[in-house]
Amino acid sequence: MxxxxxxxxxxxxxxxxxxxxxxxxxxxxxxxxxxxxxxxxxxxxxxxxxxxxxxxxxxxxxxxxxxxxxxxxxxxxxxxxxxxxxxxxxxxxxxxxxxxxxxxxxxxxxxxxxxxxxxxxxxxxxxxxxxxxxxxxxxxxxxxxxxxxxxxxxxxxxxxxxxxxxxxxxxxxxxxxxxxxxxxxxxxxxxxxxxxIGTDRPKLDTPEKTDGTAIYTMDVFRDGMQTVVVRHAPKFGATVASFDDAQALEVPGVEAVREIPGFGVAVYARNTAAAMKGREALSIEWDESKAETRSSEQMYEEWSKAAESARDVETAGDFSGKFDAGETILEEEFRFPFLAHAPLEPLDAVLEVKDGKAECWMGAQFPSLDKPAIAQGLGIDPENVIINVMFAGGSFGRRAQPTAHIGAEIAAIAKAAGGDGSWKLVWTREDDLQGGYYRPLTVHKLRGALDAEGNITAWEDVIVNQSIMAGGPMAGMMKDGLDPTSFEGGTKMPYDLPDMRVGWAQMETAVPPLWWRSVGHTHTGYATEVFLDMLLEKGGKDAVEGRLALLGNDDAGRDRAVLEKVAEMAGWTGERVKDGRGYGVAVHESFNTYVAQIVEVSDIEGFPKVHKVWCAVDCGVAVNPNVIRAQIEGGIGYGLGTVLFDEITLLEGGTVAQQNFDTYRMLRINEMPEIEVAIIDSDADPSGIGEPGTPPVGPALANAWRALTGTTVTRLPFRAEKV
Known part of the structure; x- marks a missing residue:
């Protein structure tokens, strides 16, 4: 220069x-x-x-x-x-x-x-x-x-x-x-x-988020701005057949009602309250000819049967022969529900259009996708679109939309308005929880064989779910028709399992899928670590020592290090039940970060009470240990709340049962366990930390619960098992 x-x-x-x-x-x-x-x-x-x-x-x-x-x-x-x-x-x-x-x-x-x-x-x-x-x-x-x-x-x-x-x-x-x-x-x-680097630093954005000066999308107001809410279809895949807006237009503050093709019917108003009241007054007939009408229970049964036709995604050795020769065969099916992300801040966006140019304010996780989506929706050049990336109140994957559907929706709102102006799109909590873009419903079918000495001789994991990547802009990341995010964590496991098979069957549904905090690892980590624990127990092996014995190859050194560290932290002796409390362990690598956790749990009237979680993490160079600990703690809390309580349930006919935090509840502060985190000193380049704390906590809890009660939770959430 x-x-x-x-x-x-x-x-x-x-x-x-x-x-x-x-x-x-x-x-x-x-x-x-x-x-x-x-x-x-x-x-x-x-x-x-x-x-x-x-x-x-x-x-x-x-x-x-x-x-x-x-x-x-x-x-x-x-x-x-x-x-x-x-x-x-x-x-x-x-x-x-x-x-x-x-x-x-x-x-x-x-x-x-x-x-x-x-x-x-x-x-x-x-x-x-x-x-x-x-x-x-x-x-x-x-x-x-x-x-x-x-x-x-x-x-x-x-x-x-x-x-x-x-x-x-x-x-x-x-x-x-x-x-x-x-x-x-x-x-x-x-x-x-x-x-x-390597020392605790206070977060730069904490003061403004504490005193209320931080600006989120909901805080943005433009001159003459209208607030817009959209009535979406009650079933995934349904479309608007006809609507009557007469009563909606009588609501004070409602200024217009427009159909937004592909999204629903939008109500434009002078404020949020008027927009929501106007939406309630709409009368809409829906075309459900292409809607998803199966219930979650029907899907589970179909997904389970589809395992028989799964494609191979990873194989090694003569796993079928080892099953024939195995002294003991163990089989289990695990079922995982649709999951919503449920960030504290529901989705929103502000768009201003003037003289063929547009400016948007939104918590854009993938601005490179939102920008062309807005341009296409408005029929203008992307160079004439500005996106101001705002603070966002959580995401967990929710804002990482390959379809850029929020950008596309607000562009459609502006286009339907028919001129220059400014609009704020607001999604309510109910919109978000019932609006799809869920972690896919998933079934795992596992088989394991043990010899007379209790050693694992064969392993099979067949995974059945919907592809997140297929049919969208990320489809190019698929290889030979396989979506790696559907089974990641179930393949390339660190354990020495020379005779093994991992299969995948892709399912179809109109329910829009999306990555959820740690994506495929959320279910593969649970299924593999719980099933492995069951095999080790069946073979008379200690949960920690048995895993360490399987981490014998050179590539498993970092897995071994976190497992040894967490066992040291928790004072692991191999005793799974002490003083009325159960202990379980899990180790899982995701996003190049290695995490091992041990959970301490008691039985309170047939339901788990988690008292403490020990966690060892290797994420390469620890740039800011304060942030790393916070992310691990948050990931553990998020994961615990999910495995204990959360599922999105499609009822008979295809409608969603859950609406708000009363039916899709978060972990409460009194339910948050004590957490102790150890960060492994490393010279490796930093790797991910926002997601890897979540996958191990579910299986560690399940393993502790089985040790304490003898019950293996194979269908999440735990609450569903109790019911």
Missing amino acids: TNQTRRQFLGGTAGLVIGMTLPLRGRAQSGAANAFAPSGEPAKFAPNAFVRIAPDDTVTVIIKHIEFGQGPNTGLSTLVAEELDADWSQMRAEQAPANNELYANLLFGLQGTGGSTAMANSYTQMRQAGAAARHMLIAAAAEQWGVPAEEITIEKGTISHAASGKSSGFGALAEAAAQQEAPAEPKVKDKSEFRL
Whole structure:
């Protein structure tokens, strides 16, 4: 970059802007345009960059991953601060706009957050951005002070030259630093030099989320904005046949009613209350000729039968022969219900259309999909669409929509309105819980063989469910017609099971599926770890020692390490029941992160009471242990609530039984167990942490419950077993 180009890049403002592997064209939006504000005035031009240093010494990091509580604002800012040698008090974070070319997830090739990849794909990129800024500040100081650059140091945001006694903050040198040549491959620190990475940092977004100043989509209001709610079909696959809006239009505040093809009937109003009352007053006839009318119970039976025709997805050895020769054969079927994500903030979006251009505010988890969906719905060029990525109150996969259905829905609302204007789409809790995009209903059929010494000689797991990827924009990720997210975790297991088979049967239903926190691992982790525990028990093996014996291959070293650590933490002796409490263990790798958990449970009137969970986790370099512990704790709470209480049930005829948190309930604070987390020291690059804490807790609980009561829970949730 030439000095002249750099000055144009900065738009003539004072400050330092760093962007790693980014082209120079484009404009940052989504609040980022105000991140660099010399003299208290917003920058006239906000360039494409990850790091911005203002005259007041603040360092703003542009975060390309949506922040919905999992911590990228803090984690990615930590990487920059470490390499920049900034003081943590200087650090700020802003959400990046929707711009696939500039802010793509390096593992996806498009801008998006998911698969626990935020830290994994940004680790080197953000460190290099911080290191480049540091290099340029030092070069500017050396030039101004007339001293060798190698004699200059930076510590806690202060640039110093010991021999001359000169020192400066970042801001005073920012403009001069912007004139320096950015290094093409900035050198980053060795792990031994870390001062911030690996230490607890308070989350950057906690203060504004605590005092109420954080802005969510629901907080966005535009001049003349209408609030819109949509009446969706009561059965998946049904469409509008006809509707009568006369009574809806009589509701004070309701301004219009429009059919939104493919979505339902929209009510436009001056406020949310009027919109909801107007929706209640609608009279709609539905065409159910293509609707899903089977109940969950009917699906379970069909899915179970379909296991007989499953395709092989992984095989090894002569598993069928070993079954013939096995001394003991164990068979079990596991059933997993549809699951909703149930984030605290239901879905919403704001769209403003003016003069052939559109601006949207939403918690966009995949802006690269939402942007073209909005453009297509409005019939305009994607270059004329701006998406401001907002804070979101949770997701757990709900906002990672391959169909971009919320973006498409609000675009259809605007299109149907027939002109310029602004609209806020609001989904209620009932809309969200009954609106589909669930974790698919799944059946596992497992068989295992044991020899006379109790050793496992054969293993078979047949998985039956709906594909999440098939028929959508992610279908290209399927291989030979197989959806790896349907059976991940059931394949490539770390255990030494040389004679084995994993099969998959794909089912069809009009219920729209979606990834749910840890996707396939949510059911494969449960089925495999519970069944393995049953086999070990049948063979007279200890639950921990038996697993360790099966983790004999070289590739299972990290699984072994977390299992040994959690056994040490819990004081595991092999005694499964002590003082009226049961103990169970599970270990599972997902998203390149290794997690082992031990659960302590008691029996309260026939239902589990979880007292404590011990957890050991290896997620590579622990950038911020505080965030890692929080994510593990949250994942355990989320997983426990789900396996104990939650299911989405299709009734006879295809309607959804659950409506709100009274029938789809969350784990309550008094039900949250004590949690102890140990983070394994590692030199490996960081891996995912938002999801891997969830899969092991269910099977660890189930194994503890079986040890205590003799009951194996093979159909989730536990509540369903009790009923």
